[in-house]
Amino acid sequence: xxxxxxxxxxxxxxxxxxxxxxxxxxxxxxxxxxxxxxxxxxxxxxxxxxxxxxxxxxxxxxxxxxxxxxxxxxxxxxxxxxxxxxxxxxxxxxxxxxxxxxxxxxxxxxxxxxxxxxxxxxxxxxxxxxxxxxxxxxxxxxxxxxxxxxxxxxxxxxxxxxxxxxxxxxxxxxxxxxxxxxxxxxxxxxxxxxxxxxxxxxxxxxxxxxxxxxxxxxxxxxxxxxxxxxxxxxxxxxxxxxxxxxxxxxxxxxxxxx
Amino acid sequence: xxxxxxxxxxxxxxxxxxxxxxxxxxxxxxxxxxxxxxxxxxxxxxxxxxxxxxxxxxxxxxxxxxxxxxxxxxxxxxxxxxxxxxxxxxxxxxxxxxxxxxxxxxxxxxxxxxxxxxxxxxxxxxxxxxxxxxxxxxxxxxxxxxxxxxxxxxxxxxxxxxxxxxxxxxxxxxxxxxxxxxxxxxxxxxxxxxxxxxxxxxxxxxxxxxxxxxxxxxxxxxxxxxxxxxxxxxxx
Numbered sequence: 226x227x228x229x230x231x232x233x234x235x236x237x238x239x240x241x242x243x244x245x246x247x248x249x250x251x252x253x254x255x256x257x258x259x260x261x262x263x264x265x266x267x268x269x270x271x272x273x274x275x276x277x278x279x280x281x282x283x284x285x286x287x288x289x290x291x292x293x294x295x296x297x298x299x300x301x302x303x304x305x306x307x308x309x310x311x312x313x314x315x316x317x318x319x320x321x322x323x324x325x326x327x328x329x330x331x332x333x334x335x336x337x338x339x340x341x342x343x344x345x346x347x348x349x350x351x352x353x354x355x356x357x358x359x360x361x362x363x364x365x366x367x368x369x370x371x372x373x374x375x376x377x378x379x380x381x382x383x384x385x386x387x388x389x390x391x392x393x394x395x396x397x398x399x400x401x402x403x404x405x406x407x408x409x410x411x412x413x414x415x416x417x418x419x420x421x422x423x424x425x426x427x428x429x430x431x432x433x434x435x436x437x438x439x440x441x442x443x444x445x446x447x448x449x450x451x452x453x454x455x456x457x458x459x460x461x462x463x464x465x466x467x468x469x470x471x472x473x474x475x476x477x478x479x480x481x482x483x
Numbered sequence: 484x485x486x487x488x489x490x491x492x493x494x495x496x497x498x499x500x501x502x503x504x505x506x507x508x509x510x511x512x513x514x515x516x517x518x519x520x521x522x523x524x525x526x527x528x529x530x531x532x533x534x535x536x537x538x539x540x541x542x543x544x545x546x547x548x549x550x551x552x553x554x555x556x557x558x559x560x561x562x563x564x565x566x567x568x569x570x571x572x573x574x575x576x577x578x579x580x581x582x583x584x585x586x587x588x589x590x591x592x593x594x595x596x597x598x599x600x601x602x603x604x605x606x607x608x609x610x611x612x613x614x615x616x617x618x619x620x621x622x623x624x625x626x627x628x629x630x631x632x633x634x635x636x637x638x639x640x641x642x643x644x645x646x647x648x649x650x651x652x653x654x655x656x657x658x659x660x661x662x663x664x665x666x667x668x669x670x671x672x673x674x675x676x677x678x679x680x681x682x683x684x685x686x687x688x689x690x691x692x693x694x695x696x697x698x699x700x701x702x703x704x705x706x707x708x709x710x711x712x713x714x715x716x717x718x719x
Contacts, residue, residue, distance in 0.1 A: 255570070416590075417590065417593060424605065459567065460569040463544060463545050463547060463569075466546060467540075467545065469547060471503070475502075475503060478503060
């Protein structure tokens with residue numbers, strides 16, 4: 226870890242007309258750090274994720290990102306080409322529904338290879354080799370490389386989406402409920418996979434989840450949101466073992482002991 | 484005893500506010516103050532509910548502190564863990580403070596040997612070498628070899644505890660917190676853990692622990708710190 230943040234969010238607010246999506250949110254993310262944003266449906270956590278990943282324009286406040294050259298840039302000032310370059314190479318975005326992050330009608334191999342082609346890789350044999358390697362990393366058998374994700378189970382699709390995102394070795398990955406909607410056993414496998422990939426590649430991650438067990442397993446720090454506001458933040462196990470805010474106490478008290 | 488303490492706890496206090504119980508305030512401890520020097524094993528004493536585990540958790544940073552300082556020796560200086568900055572706590576956990584909890588929080592699908600090796604791998608030790616050292620540690624604790632490659636979720640209490648101990652003892656943290664590490668062990672393995680604690684002391688680690696087992700306590704304790712004097716409950 227270095228002493229300079231990779232991402233810096235300052236007083237971010239997003240309003241939908243009179244309704245507030247999220248209000249006055251500030252935090253820093255350091256290289257190699259996993260930050261979980263937790264809260265119930267409608268708490269503003271996905272709005273926040275979409276604002277910091279430039280998928281939504283904030284109403285006020287700013288998001289800055291340290292580019293590969295070490296310079297901190299306000300994302301609102303990026304040219305469209307720069308923003309697209311970030312989205313395609315330096316960042317990943319893992320959607321809850323794999324169909325939102327995959328191209329369902331092209332092969333698994335092409336799904337993985339596409340982002341490499343976007344950064345200029347053209348050699349077919351090499352693309353296929355890298356795609357095979359990445360399918361292996363996410364535990365998809367090499368003989369499925371020519372199958373379309375339509376033929377995959379939910380868990381496989383999600384693993385494919387992860388491979389597609391990580392193949393360009395992004396420095397920052399956004400995840401929106403990546404384990405939501407999966408069976409418990411499939412979830413455990415995915416969590417284990419995410420954990421090892423995050424530590425192997427030293428990824429920085431902002432993960433939105435309503436599942437506190439997922440937050441505990443993956444993140445070092447955590448932000449708790451309610452009604453668009455951050456009500457508590459801190460070290461993940463501190464927030465979960467000694468929640469200070471009434472809402473966090475309610476959340477923690479609502480999970481069955483395991 | 485060296486002149487500089489590894490850990491210095493100063494006037495620490497802690498209470499819980501139970502918002503789901505109408506904001507009831509539950510005082511736990513106040514005026515907690517002590518120092519631990521390299522090579523010492525200080526045992527927290529006193530009856531259940533007096534705040535022993537809470538003190539341990541504040542020093543590991545998973546309980547917040549209402550007041551006071553927890554100064555941890557880091558390099559040539561001290562960092563105040565009680566200030567609650569997550570990155571300070573994370574850095575101290577990585578470099579200085581190790582912790583063996585009573586229960587293993589098992590990660591699904593990760594084999595026992597990798598659970599134990601993980602603290603070394605995350606410090607940059609080569610994976611194969613880390614696994615060898617983890618296996619040696621588990622062998623020393625008499626964990627059956629057939630369990631090494633299985634996830635600990637299905638292990639017995641004593642087996643899980645040994646995985647937990649191996650994981651906590653595999654690194655060279657200068658401060659080690661032990662929360663009843665021998666509670667579900669048989670006499671043989673308990674003695675082995677006592678030997679391991681002695682070895683850590685000899686190597687200069689400062690150890691703070693909770694041991695309800697008198698045999699273990701008498702064997703490993705350099706001194707016993709009576710937590711009753713810090714308990715906020717009697718006054719409440």
